Amino acid sequence: MSSVAPFSLPGRFLRGNVHTHSTESDGRLPVEEVVSAYRGAGYDFLSITDHFLDRYGFPITDTDRFSDAGFTMLPGAELHAPRTEVSDLWHIVAVGLPRDFAPTTPEEDGPALARRAKAAGAFVGIPHPGWYSLSLADAETLVDAAHSVEIYNHGCQVMHDKGHGAYLLDGLLDKGHRLSTYACDDAHFKAADFGGGWIELKAQSNSPEDILEALKQGQFYSTQGPRIDDIDLAVDHVEIRCSPASRVLVAGQGYLMSHSSGIAMTRTSVSLAPLATSPWLRVIVIDDTGRSAWSNPIWK
Ligand SMILES: [Zn+2]
Numbered sequence: 001m002s003s004v005a006p007f008s009l010p011g012r013f014l015r016g017n018v019h020t021h022s023t024e025s026d027g028r029l030p031v032e033e034v035v036s037a038y039r040g041a042g043y044d045f046l047s048i049t050d051h052f053l054d055r056y057g058f059p060i061t062d063t064d065r066f067s068d069a070g071f072t073m074l075p076g077a078e079l080h081a082p083r084t085e086v087s088d089l090w091h092i093v094a095v096g097l098p099r100d101f102a103p104t105t106p107e108e109d110g111p112a113l114a115r116r117a118k119a120a121g122a123f124v125g126i127p128h129p130g131w132y133s134l135s136l137a138d139a140e141t142l143v144d145a146a147h148s149v150e151i152y153n154h155g156c157q158v159m160h161d162k163g164h165g166a167y168l169l170d171g172l173l174d175k176g177h178r179l180s181t182y183a184c185d186d187a188h189f190k191a192a193d194f195g196g197g198w199i200e201l202k203a204q205s206n207s208p209e210d211i212l213e214a215l216k217q218g219q220f221y222s223t224q225g226p227r228i229d230d231i232d233l234a235v236d237h238v239e240i241r242c243s244p245a246s247r248v249l250v251a252g253q254g255y256l257m258s259h260s261s262g263i264a265m266t267r268t269s270v271s272l273a274p275l276a277t278s279p280w281l282r283v284i285v286i287d288d289t290g291r292s293a294w295s296n297p298i299w300k
């Protein structure tokens with residue numbers, strides 16, 4: 001048995017959201033009110049990722065003044081450029097961008113823009129694939145630049161019933177692309193879209209540099225509420241410690257899966273026999289209200 005990252009790493013978990021909006025683009029609340037909403041809800045870090053478009057003045061909002069010993073802001077933006085198979089514009093989350101990141105040029109397409117963001121030091125995410133029908137073929141043009149796929153976008157779930165991205169994550173994993181996966185709320189504060197999905201990240205400290213590095217390394221899990229305390233991997237089974245759960249699923253290649261169900265389970269062993277041929281697995285913890293927590297993919 002061996003505990004897997006990030007649970008095996010030193011430090012404590014930091015609660016964070018890496019995709020949200022303010023009045024710097026199409027959000028309803030000004031930056032200071034967005035920050036205080038997350039601080040008040042117990043978050044440890046936040047990136048405000050306003051739409052990086054000409055009509056908003058290509059904002060990378062200056063949020064440094066909201067960082068202090070107990071709360072960390074990371075500069076970010078949601079980048080846009082032509083085009084996917086079915087959408088005029090790509091949506092690309094970039095966290096840890098330099099404030100002087102140059103505006104998009106007319107010649108630049110989504111994958112080129114994502115590569116420029118990664119080269120500038122950003123954590124690059126593929127947001128809400130289900131919301132705008134991003135195809136596996138689209139996503140494969142971006143995998144050299146992207147670190148992570150949104151597995152859950154609370155705003156897209158509340159507003160459109162299209163918040164889930166597991167189909168794209170698992171499709172990429174099945175093609176051998178080792179991306180991580182994150183949840184967010186993409187809150188615009190125009191509906192009940194705040195706080196329904198976030199990440200719990202293990203970093204060396206809460207400095208912006210350490211948080212950004214832990215994001216890129218995938219040292220986090222995603223959740224709508226349930227907590228994952230540990231994932232211990234053996235050859236033939238996996239043990240999960242978590243907040244009280246009704247179901248613990250282990251997903252793998254294609255439709256391969258294994259699971260355990262019960263009442264208020266906090267320590268669960270799930271057989272890996274059905275996943276013997278899968279090169280990867282991921283753990284999903286579901287509580288009695290239907291809320292989920294998702295581990296990052298674990299490669300055998
Ligand atoms: Zn978007």
Ligand SMILES: [Zn+2]
Pocket residue numbers: 019020021078186
């Ligand atoms: Zn967004």
